[in-house]
Amino acid sequence: MAVPTPGRLPVVHQLLPSLRLGDAAGAHTLQVQIALREAGFESELFVEHHDEVFAGRVHHYSELGAHCSLGRTALLYQLAIGSKIADMLLDRPEPVIVNYHNLTPAAFFWPWDPGLVEGIVWGHLQLHQLWGRATHAVAVSSFNRIDLDRAGYLSTAVAPPLVDLAGFEGTADPEALARYRSRPGAQWLFVGRLAPNKAAQDLVKALAAYRRVYDPEARLVLVGGQGHPVYTDAVRNLIEALDLVDAVELTGGVSHGELAAAYESSDAFVCLSDHEGFCFPLLEAMAHDLPVVAYGSSAIPETVGTGGVVLAEKSPFTVAAAVHQVLSVPGRREVLAAAGRARLADFELTRTRARMVEEVRRGLVNAELIPGVPSWTQAAREAKAEAEAAEAAARSARAEALALEDR
Template identity: 25%
Template sequence: MDDRQTTVGGGVLTLVTEQALARIPGGTGRYTREVGQALGARIPFGWRVRGVTAWHRDIASARIPGVAGPRRLLLDPRVLARLWERGLGPRLGGTVVHALTPLAPARLRHRQALVMTVHDAVPYTHPETLTPRGAAWHRLMIERGARLASALVVPTAAVAADLESVGIRARIEVIGEGTARALNGPISATEIERMRTAFRLPGRYVLAVGTLEPRKGLDVLLDALTAGDAAAVHLAVVGQPGWGGADLATAAEKRGIADRVHVLGRIPDAELAAVLAGAEVSVVPSRSEGFGLPLLEAMSRGIPVVHTDAPALLEVAGGAGLVVPVGNAAALGAAITSVLADPDLAARLSEAGRVRAAAYSWDAVADRLWDLYQDVAAAPA
């Protein structure tokens, strides 16, 4: 059977799963794995799902249950990105190709449909928080995707509105995200204490999760911990370094708070689950987000959340978090300490967060996506 031959009502779904192998996979890497696994568990009759990546020696991170492969293209990741950027490079097989990031093929086969996920509008709304080349590359790929794809998938209505405001004209489907399965299981007090000991964390700490780069607002969070009651708060930060030279340890030292800032780096999900479960508050100080997975994942475990008023965070939290203005260190510090000092407030936020998080699931995402694939397969652009 070739890629275009299908049973009645079926077809072949090809997922571009390259982001699972990226040097800095971040939230889009988690999205790639979680979406792939959910799709692979809910395949409609007559369909097959397979992954494709650039050439890597080790592709273990891109092996997803229920998804065949991945098939490795005979191109280095940078070469593949440059070719697709220039409108060249390989076409992919399949009835529907879903590029899970803007890294998407520049050409399609006859009667083939393309779906592209655009995770945020940061290249347009906050280009200064990316490298100049990164912002330009993403704008180019998003705009090409808008012309070529049958549909763009975005995680929030906030992203859809931003794209429309900068002139992106395409079918845009708002399909949210979910909480990682690996972070949802029961965590024993013994495991929480083991992680505290392993990472030398105190009995009480607040947590921030995200790639260490400018748009995450971690500089504002450090400033928030230098004054008032927040000057006694301990912060644990989980995430790998991104661009921009965000050396959190050095930044903390310059502010005189190095003894209270615990930089854990990128850690496995099993460890993250225990570190998250042991936190008193989860802080999301981002300048901009497309969705905000750490916010939802904290809420799903009942951890009170303090977050900025970035539109996507407001949308996802749905009033279940404590909100502060973007960039306002004093307000951020006050909000953190108010939750730490008020058990009733913490309990209300915890319960509201659990209820809110229950409205999101990767299975629901997969169902929406399968409906979309079957629709565009019937009449590809």
């Protein structure tokens, strides 16, 4: 390991499989870049795919080698799905810090979208392979940290994702706003891809229960891409069978203005997901002063904190009763909106940027790129050395086998 040069900060480049507009992991990565640069680190972003709008701000990951110098560069990898980038990292010499955003378990998808399972399994495999290469791993929630610990990472921490809260407060599209507001009845909102783990069918069932008992004109707006056709069809069929075609709107992907209109015109944000690694829309709802009612699965209780109502179960009538209790008691919406705003303070950018930089520094100390006491224990060092020796032996055996083949 190189001896750190006093006074000179290492370079920390970030790698992300795909940088898309509106994608939470992508927005986080851009914010991390700002935080690192503000802290004095040189930092570039390397991706496999990106939207055109980011051209000029990112490099293709194949160019990484030209930007690295051994003993001075560390790589921060944003892990959210299997990618060629992780495979490349396994063979690169620079120390790696993993920033883990969660991998949805494949079980949610195999009946609905078997084609996706391969990518998820690939991601899980890479999560397990990278432990021996990572000097530190940072999860965006304690729920996600469990995956890191189970995968054997020796040094792990939790740092909340970097969210530009000001970016949530966009101008609502007036046409969409007028359309939503022209309809009677309470409007429920959920924002997120129409995916099996997000359980849109449970939202539809809960709305049916709510309309039956409390508000026959209530509506549900489901904002988000529809990338799983079989699942989307099943949800549509359920909506038709319950005669809710006029009450449930599946918007698909929307513009920033239309999203703001949906938030501004809704009465409650209802989330019944079975699996979320963090769930950014909960924060968006809080930023729009929308009361939150959520089922407490996976990382959701952690994200909501004291900013909304978290339910222990999500039978349709329980959810209906919860939304009714939130909307019908005078003053309650305002109190919950204030609670949401207070919760948002925990994600204030200056705070989260500092926290993230602190964790990157931890990774650099562990990599002995900056001075400090590494977090490795003696036992962990020995286990790591053992794994590295085994890996080296396997590589050398493979090289020998190839050499024999050549002869």
